[in-house]
Amino acid sequence: MEITFIAMILFLVHVQLIQNYSYITKYIEVPLDHFSFTNSYMFKLRYFVNDSYWSDCGPIFFYTGNEGNIETFAENSGFMWELAPAFRALLVFAEHRYYGESLPFGNASFSNPKRLGYLTSSQALADYVYLLQYLGKYCKKENPVIAFGGSYGGMLSAWLRMKYPSSVWGAVASSAPIWQFQGLVSCEIFNKIITFVFDISSLHKCPKIIKRSWSAIRVVTSTSSGRRWLSTDWKLCKALTTPEDIHTLTDWLEEVYGNLAMANYPYETDFIVPLPAHPVKVFCDRLFCSTSSEPEFLLHQLGKALSVYTNYTGNTRCIDVSQSPNGSLGDIGWDFQACTEMIMPMCSGDLDMFENESWNFTKYAEDCYKKWKVGVRRADSVVLEYGGKDLKTTSNIIFSNGLLDPWSGGGVLNDASDSVLAVVMPDVAHHLDLRASNPADPSSVRNARKFYIRVISEWLQKYYKEH
Amino acid sequence: MEITFIAMILFLVHVQLIQNYSYITKYIEVPLDHFSFTNSYMFKLRYFVNDSYWSDCGPIFFYTGNEGNIETFAENSGFMWELAPAFRALLVFAEHRYYGESLPFGNASFSNPKRLGYLTSSQALADYVYLLQYLGKYCKKENPVIAFGGSYGGMLSAWLRMKYPSSVWGAVASSAPIWQFQGLVSCEIFNKIITFVFDISSLHKCPKIIKRSWSAIRVVTSTSSGRRWLSTDWKLCKALTTPEDIHTLTDWLEEVYGNLAMANYPYETDFIVPLPAHPVKVFCDRLFCSTSSEPEFLLHQLGKALSVYTNYTGNTRCIDVSQSPNGSLGDIGWDFQACTEMIMPMCSGDLDMFENESWNFTKYAEDCYKKWKVGVRRADSVVLEYGGKDLKTTSNIIFSNGLLDPWSGGGVLNDASDSVLAVVMPDVAHHLDLRASNPADPSSVRNARKFYIRVISEWLQKYYKEH
Numbered sequence: 001m002e003i004t005f006i007a008m009i010l011f012l013v014h015v016q017l018i019q020n021y022s023y024i025t026k027y028i029e030v031p032l033d034h035f036s037f038t039n040s041y042m043f044k045l046r047y048f049v050n051d052s053y054w055s056d057c058g059p060i061f062f063y064t065g066n067e068g069n070i071e072t073f074a075e076n077s078g079f080m081w082e083l084a085p086a087f088r089a090l091l092v093f094a095e096h097r098y099y100g101e102s103l104p105f106g107n108a109s110f111s112n113p114k115r116l117g118y119l120t121s122s123q124a125l126a127d128y129v130y131l132l133q134y135l136g137k138y139c140k141k142e143n144p145v146i147a148f149g150g151s152y153g154g155m156l157s158a159w160l161r162m163k164y165p166s167s168v169w170g171a172v173a174s175s176a177p178i179w180q181f182q183g184l185v186s187c188e189i190f191n192k193i194i195t196f197v198f199d200i201s202s203l204h205k206c207p208k209i210i211k212r213s214w215s216a217i218r219v220v221t222s223t224s225s226g227r228r229w230l231s232t233d234w235k236l237c238k239a240l241t242t243p244e245d246i247h248t249l250t251d252w253l254e255e256v257y258g259n260l261a262m263a264n265y266p267y268e269t270d271f272i273v274p275l276p277a278h279p280v281k282v283f284c285d286r287l288f289c290s291t292s293s294e295p296e297f298l299l300h301q302l303g304k305a306l307s308v309y310t311n312y313t314g315n316t317r318c319i320d321v322s323q324s325p326n327g328s329l330g331d332i333g334w335d336f337q338a339c340t341e342m343i344m345p346m347c348s349g350d351l352d353m354f355e356n357e358s359w360n361f362t363k364y365a366e367d368c369y370k371k372w373k374v375g376v377r378r379a380d381s382v383v384l385e386y387g388g389k390d391l392k393t394t395s396n397i398i399f400s401n402g403l404l405d406p407w408s409g410g411g412v413l414n415d416a417s418d419s420v421l422a423v424v425m426p427d428v429a430h431h432l433d434l435r436a437s438n439p440a441d442p443s444s445v446r447n448a449r450k451f452y453i454r455v456i457s458e459w460l461q462k463y464y465k466e467h
Numbered sequence: 468m469e470i471t472f473i474a475m476i477l478f479l480v481h482v483q484l485i486q487n488y489s490y491i492t493k494y495i496e497v498p499l500d501h502f503s504f505t506n507s508y509m510f511k512l513r514y515f516v517n518d519s520y521w522s523d524c525g526p527i528f529f530y531t532g533n534e535g536n537i538e539t540f541a542e543n544s545g546f547m548w549e550l551a552p553a554f555r556a557l558l559v560f561a562e563h564r565y566y567g568e569s570l571p572f573g574n575a576s577f578s579n580p581k582r583l584g585y586l587t588s589s590q591a592l593a594d595y596v597y598l599l600q601y602l603g604k605y606c607k608k609e610n611p612v613i614a615f616g617g618s619y620g621g622m623l624s625a626w627l628r629m630k631y632p633s634s635v636w637g638a639v640a641s642s643a644p645i646w647q648f649q650g651l652v653s654c655e656i657f658n659k660i661i662t663f664v665f666d667i668s669s670l671h672k673c674p675k676i677i678k679r680s681w682s683a684i685r686v687v688t689s690t691s692s693g694r695r696w697l698s699t700d701w702k703l704c705k706a707l708t709t710p711e712d713i714h715t716l717t718d719w720l721e722e723v724y725g726n727l728a729m730a731n732y733p734y735e736t737d738f739i740v741p742l743p744a745h746p747v748k749v750f751c752d753r754l755f756c757s758t759s760s761e762p763e764f765l766l767h768q769l770g771k772a773l774s775v776y777t778n779y780t781g782n783t784r785c786i787d788v789s790q791s792p793n794g795s796l797g798d799i800g801w802d803f804q805a806c807t808e809m810i811m812p813m814c815s816g817d818l819d820m821f822e823n824e825s826w827n828f829t830k831y832a833e834d835c836y837k838k839w840k841v842g843v844r845r846a847d848s849v850v851l852e853y854g855g856k857d858l859k860t861t862s863n864i865i866f867s868n869g870l871l872d873p874w875s876g877g878g879v880l881n882d883a884s885d886s887v888l889a890v891v892m893p894d895v896a897h898h899l900d901l902r903a904s905n906p907a908d909p910s911s912v913r914n915a916r917k918f919y920i921r922v923i924s925e926w927l928q929k930y931y932k933e934h
Contacts, residue, residue, distance in 0.1 A: 031844060035502040037807045038584030040842040117505030126852075133851055163630060165861075166854030340504045375507040377498060384600055385593075387633030392933075394632075395860060466859075 021075050023048035028134055032104050032118050034126035043104035045127055048074050050091040057139040058088035059460055061146050064128055064160055066153030067334040070095035076271050078436020080148055094131055096124050098333045110332050113374045119333055120341050125160050129167045144169040144463040146456055150431030151175050159386050162394045170396035170459040172452055174431040180344045180410025182379040184389055187347035187359040189409030195352040197261040197404050202284035207353035209287050213302050214355045216295035221246050234303040237318035252321040256309050261406050262430035266440040272326060274312045283308045339368035343379045391416035396459050402428025423448050488542050490515035495601055499571050499585050501593035510571035512594055515541050517558040524606040525555035526927055528613050531595055531627055533620030534801040537562035543738050545903020547615055561598055563591050565800045577799050580841045587808050592627050596634045611636040611930040613923055617898030618642050626853055629861045637863035637926040639919055641898035647811045647877025649846040651856055654814035654826040656876030662819040664728040664871050669751035674820035676754050680769050681822045683762035688713050701770040704785035719788040723776050728873050729897035733907040739793055741779045750775045806835035810846045858883035863926050867915055869895025890915050
């Protein structure tokens with residue numbers, strides 16, 4: 001009987017047509033501060049609902065929004081849409097406070113720490129619990145809630161289950177680096193994985209060239225004519241002038257490489273920015289002819305290769321390296337989060353394609369203070385709040401990771417218990433599994449999705465048996 | 468082998484001499500607000516440590532301080548002191564923020580919601596986690612932490628395990644009414660249990676007389692001469708004048724009856740206030756001759772009976788009914804907590820010894836706003852934060868309750884799982900089990916303590932096996 005139920009769900013998902021992502025936009029007033037009574041300020045949190053598949057008070061599939069407009073996540077989490085009809089689920093996508101339209105103080109939300117300081121994961125989780133309780137009132141009987149999320153959203157979905165198990169029955173945390181924090185994993189792992197991705201996408205050629213490019217940049221930009229040349233050759237919006245500009249450029253480059261690895265999907269996408277299929281391979285292919293030892297030649301080729309990322313649409317007029325290359329993701333809010341709570345130690349060294357850089361928390365905190373006027377108390381507040389590597393006391397969580405995702409280094413790659421399960425996909429980038437099915441999907445992702453359906457079905461059966 | 472270990476512990480506890488409660492007072496700087504970055508204010512949280520039994524990094528027995536000076540709890544939790552030598556445990560008693568000396572803004576801490584608003588259970592739990600991490604650094608290997616607490620302190624110890632299972636391995640939550648919140652238990656249960664305690668302590672006589680006393684108070688205080696007479700007869704510090712004064716008096720009386728039931732211990736104590744053994748029986752004995760239907764006579768006898776509570780030492784010169792009768796417990800802070808987060812619906816009716824009073828949240832919230840200038844958003848924030856009656860996903864908690872404790876109505880009286888265990892003591896008042904052993908202890912408490920020792924030993928064995 002149980003096997004039949006799961007088989008039926010699998011069949012229903014299989015025959016499901018590709019969805020149009022249609023939803024109703026709603027808002028709920030939530031408290032600015034769930035954990036004190038110093039003020040009673042409320043603000044509007046945005047969320048999307050699709051109830052067209054929901055019947056007889058089926059489960060709620062709840063996306064725990066992360067650092068961006070909720071549209072981005074609603075439209076890049078096709079797996080949830082594909083599941084909904086078979087499970088007769090209500091689809092809810094909740095926007096994270098301080099992103100998209102969910103700005104507690106409108107455009108003034110980022111003006112100072114008094115206003116921005118409520119941007120924390122704990123407050124976001126409490127928003128979601130608040131919303132879920134409200135949604136629960138729609139239904140006579142209680143609905144099981146399954147949280148979904150990718151990346152930081154996946155961390156939130158796992159933490160939601162860990163901290164509020166009465167509100168959330170299970171969580172699918174895709175590419176959630178909940179261990180990318182002080183003392184839990186080594187700081188170079190992220191950059192090592194990026195290097196690995198570029199390496200296997202290019203028959204081991206690309207990282208060597210990129211590694212050389214850093215000194216080429218130093219050499220070329222050491223003269224004012226070189227800086228002018230590079231600014232023109234790369235079509236930078238603002239010409240490189242000061243040493244600070246060079247620093248900004250190299251930071252930007254590092255971020256682009258990370259994003260290329262993350263979004264190294266087997267088909268064309270428009271998640272972070274518009275990208276071709278296998279963008280790392282495309283990038284490296286364009287770089288290949290850069291075997292000349294001439295710095296200018298290397299950089300010219302690198303500039304061409306970068307346009308895979310910066311100008312896949314062909315519409316980009318100039319490149320603004322002072323802006324985060326994160327496109328649709330909210331960089332202001334995330335920069336604040338990374339400076340306060342989400343402090344993820346990063347470093348690079350001889351074993352990767354980046355310039356050597358050690359992790360220096362003191363300097364990091366100083367820089368953050370300059371930017372945000374917030375004193376960072378400690379690097380490990382996430383570890384303290386969510387318990388570090390201890391997952392023994394929670395349950396009903398799937399942690400999935402693609403090994404080609406740089407964030408998998410901070411992910412959970414082994415089962416922690418019978419019901420805290422790790423799914424590892426060797427040939428997959430950042431939360432590809434949460435996206436809609438695609439003919440180009442590798443079998444590892446197809447199998448993972450089938451596994452999720454089976455596990456979610458089992459969770460729900462257990463729920464209905466117990467309630 | 469395991470049974471031998473437990474038997475040894477039981478033996479060691481048995482031969483343990485009665486302790487002197489000696490401790491070192493320490494302070495730790497903790498963040499005022501653990502859940503936002505709007506300020507970086509830190510304040511000194513007080514805690515007591517006794518490491519004289521601690522060796523080889525044994526467990527930490529951690530009292531989660533509740534609404535009062537931490538001395539009160541350190542000196543009324545003798546069970547922990549009796550356990551420490553056998554378990555070679557470090558004893559820690561942490562003071563709850565906004566009580567005792569742990570005032571974030573000194574004497575100005577209660578001046579307005581901007582300062583007082585950080586008095587919430589979530590912030591208190593985060594203080595304890597912060598302190599525990601600091602304590603953990605004393606030791607090379609990680610120490611298992613067992614939280615202990617009584618009443619609200621018991622709620623905190625259970626919630627600490629539920630929310631921070633990586634910081635706390637197990638919890639003994641004595642007389643912790645974690646379900647005394649909206650929608651979880653009926654609002655009259657507290658007063659029904661008080662009535663039951665007075666009933667069985669007096670061969671069913673006392674509640675009838677008390678029930679009659681309310682109308683006697685109304686009749687007598689309806690004239691100014693009656694108010695004068697009662698004020699003198701009861702030695703009130705401030706003569707009754709206004710209807711508001713009468714209301715204050717009856718509120719105070721209700722609280723005294725509740726406290727008498729809570730502290731209805733089988734031997735003389737000085738916990739809330741100094742009291743004789745079996746204070747409810749002593750109280751009722753003094754009331755017995757009040758069979759006359761004369762209101763003044765009844766009230767005169769009631770005044771005499773009340774002196775069991777108000778003047779057991781014989782040193783009280785007058786009774787100040789405008790002050791909470793809670794003696795050593797911090798009434799200002801608790802009043803704020805009861806008005807914001809710890810909203811426990813209470814009512815009384817025909818089946819108890821109190822005047823009829825329904826639960827009216829709107830009025831309650833209005834009164835709270837008048838007092839504290841804090842808008843109470845909702846009555847069920849505790850239910851939302853801690854998950855209501857759902858205890859299936861937590862583990863390693865003992866909930867103990869005496870059925871003669873009015874708070875047992877909101878307590879956990881049945882096992883929730885293999886490791887969330889309920890201990891019910893039929894003939895016991897408010898967290899008697901946490902107190903030091905006493906020859907007058909009923910066998911239910913003695914057996915309960917043996918059971919705790921066995922369970923804690925099992926928890927610790929499991930911990931050492933897994934770590």
